[in-house]
Amino acid sequence: xxxxxxGLFRSRLTGSWIKSFKAWxxxxxxxxxxxxxxxxxxxxxxxxxxxxxxxxSWLMWLPEWVVLLPxxxxxxxxxLRVFLYEADMLFLLQRKEWLRSLIRYGALYTLLKHTVGxxxxxxxxxxxxxxxxxxxxxxxxxxxxxxxxxKFGIGVIQNMLYGRWKGLQKLGMxxxxxxxxxxxxxxxxxLLLQEPVWLLAAAAAAAAAGAGLFRRKLRMQGTFxxxxxxxxxxxxxVTEILLTPVMEKKPLxxxxxxxxxxxxxxxFRKSDAGTMLAEMRIKAFLRKFAHVRLWVSFFxxxxxxxxxxxxxxxxxxxxxxxxxxxxxxxxxxxxxxxEPFLIQFKWEDEALRKGASLxxxxxxxxxxxxxxxxxxxxxxxxxxxxxxxxxxILYWWVSNKLLNTIMDPxxxxx
Numbered sequence: 443x444x445x446x447x448x449g450l451f452r453s454r455l456t457g458s459w460i461k462s463f464k465a466w467x468x469x470x471x472x473x474x475x476x477x478x479x480x481x482x483x484x485x486x487x488x489x490x491x492x493x494x495x496x497x498x499s500w501l502m503w504l505p506e507w508v509v510l511l512p513x514x515x516x517x518x519x520x521x522l523r524v525f526l527y528e529a530d531m532l533f534l535l536q537r538k539e540w541l542r543s544l545i546r547y548g549a550l551y552t553l554l555k556h557t558v559g560x561x562x563x564x565x566x567x568x569x570x571x572x573x574x575x576x577x578x579x580x581x582x583x584x585x586x587x588x589x590x591x592x593k594f595g596i597g598v599i600q601n602m603l604y605g606r607w608k609g610l611q612k613l614g615m616x617x618x619x620x621x622x623x624x625x626x627x628x629x630x631x632x633l634l635l636q637e638p639v640w641l642l643a644a645a646a647a648a649a650a651a652g653a654g655l656f657r658r659k660l661r662m663q664g665t666f667x668x669x670x671x672x673x674x675x676x677x678x679x680v681t682e683i684l685l686t687p688v689m690e691k692k693p694l695x696x697x698x699x700x701x702x703x704x705x706x707x708x709x710f711r712k713s714d715a716g717t718m719l720a721e722m723r724i725k726a727f728l729r730k731f732a733h734v735r736l737w738v739s740f741f742x743x744x745x746x747x748x749x750x751x752x753x754x755x756x757x758x759x760x761x762x763x764x765x766x767x768x769x770x771x772x773x774x775x776x777x778x779x780x781e782p783f784l785i786q787f788k789w790e791d792e793a794l795r796k797g798a799s800l801x802x803x804x805x806x807x808x809x810x811x812x813x814x815x816x817x818x819x820x821x822x823x824x825x826x827x828x829x830x831x832x833x834x835i836l837y838w839w840v841s842n843k844l845l846n847t848i849m850d851p852x853x854x855x856x
Contacts, residue, residue: 447543520597595652716796760813
C-alpha cells in the first residue's frame with residue numbers, strides 16, 4: 443500500500459481514537475452507569491432546569507470574574523497534537539515536508555477538538571453567562587471565539603517552550619506563562635465584554651498571533667524529541683485520567699509506622715470474630731490514602747450537590763447518595779476480605795456479615811450525619827439541623843442492615 447501524508451495522519455488519528463475508546467469502555471461499565479453516571483446526570487439536569495425556571499439568589503451577586511474562571515482554566519490547558527512517534531526518526535525526520543504536514547494536520551485536528559470543547563463548555567456555563575452576566579447570544583459567541591483562539595495560541599506557545607528548560611526553570615517559565623496569559627485573557631474579557639465588537643477585534647488579533655506562532659513552530663529545528671514526548675503524554679492522557687484514582691503511588695516519605703492507629707490499639711471492647719474483622723477493616727481503610735481520598739471526594743461532591751439543590755431535592759440526595767457509597771464500600775470489603783492474610787483463616791459466615799455491617803456502618807456514618815445536618819439547615823435552620831442528627835443515625839442504621847442483607851458480604855462461598 444502506498445502511503446500518503448493524509449493517509450498516515452488518518453491512520454494515526456484512528457489508532458488514537460480506538461485506544462481512547464477502549465480505555466473509556468473498560469472504565470465505564472454498566473455498574474458505573476447505573477450507580478453514578480445516570481443518577482448524576484438526572485440530578486444535575488433536574489437542578490439545572492430548576493435554576494433556569496427560578497434562578498437561585500447567589501446567582502445574582504456572583505462576580506463576573508468568577509463566571510469567567512472556567513473559561514480561563516480551559517484556555518490555559520492548551521495542548522497541541524502533532525502525532526509524531528519515536529520510530530519516525532528512521533523515516534520522517536529525513537522528510538521535512540512529511541513532518542510539517544503531520545504537524546499541520548495535528549494542529550487542524552487540535553483546533554477542531556478545541557472548537558467542540560469550547561462550545562460544550564459555553565453550553566454548560568450558559569445559565570451563568572445569561573442570568574448572572576446578562577450576555578446575549580452574540581456576545582457569548584464572541585467570548586467563546588476569543589477563548590478558542592487564546593487556547594490554541596497558548597497551546598502553540600507551550601509546545602514551543604517544552605523541552606527547553608528543566609526543573610525549577612521549567613516550573614518558573616510555566617508559571618510566568620500562566621500569569622501573563624491569564625492577565626491578558628481576563629483583562630480583555632472583562633474590559634471588552636460590554637463592547638463585543640472590540641472583543642471580536644481582540645479575538646482576531648489573538649488568532650493572527652496564534653497563526654504567526656504556528657508558522658514559527660513549523661520552522662523550528664531540533665524539536666523532534668520534545669514533540670514526541672508531548673505526543674506520548676497527550677495520547678496517554680485519557681488512560682492516566684481513568685487510572686489515577688486506582689493506581690498506587692509510591693509515598694513521598696516512607697514511614698516506619700502508619701499515621702493512623704500508630705500503636706495498633708483496640709477500637710472495640712468485644713473480641714468476637716465479627717468485631718475483630720470490623721476493627722481490622724476500619725484500620726486498613728483509614729491507613730490507605732486512596733480510600734480516604736475517594737471518601738472525602740465523594741462526600742465533597744455530595745455536599746456541593748446538596749447545597750445547590752432545593753430543600754426537598756437535598757433531602758432526597760441525603761437519602762440516596764449514601765446508598766451509592768455503600769455499594770462502593772461493599773466492593774472494597776470483598777476485595778479486602780480476599781487479602782492473603784485474611785483468607786488463611788476459616789471465618790464463619792456470621793462473622794463476615796457482622797464485620798462488614800459494623801465497619802460499613804461506622805465508615806459512612808460521619809458522612810451520612812453531615813448530609814442530613816446540611817439538609818436540616820437548608821430546610822429549617824438550626825433547630826432542624828439538630829433534629830436531623832438522630833434521624834440520620836436511625837436512617838443509616840436501618841439502611842446498613844438492609845444493604846448487608848441484600849448485598850451478601852460473605853466472600854468464601856465458592
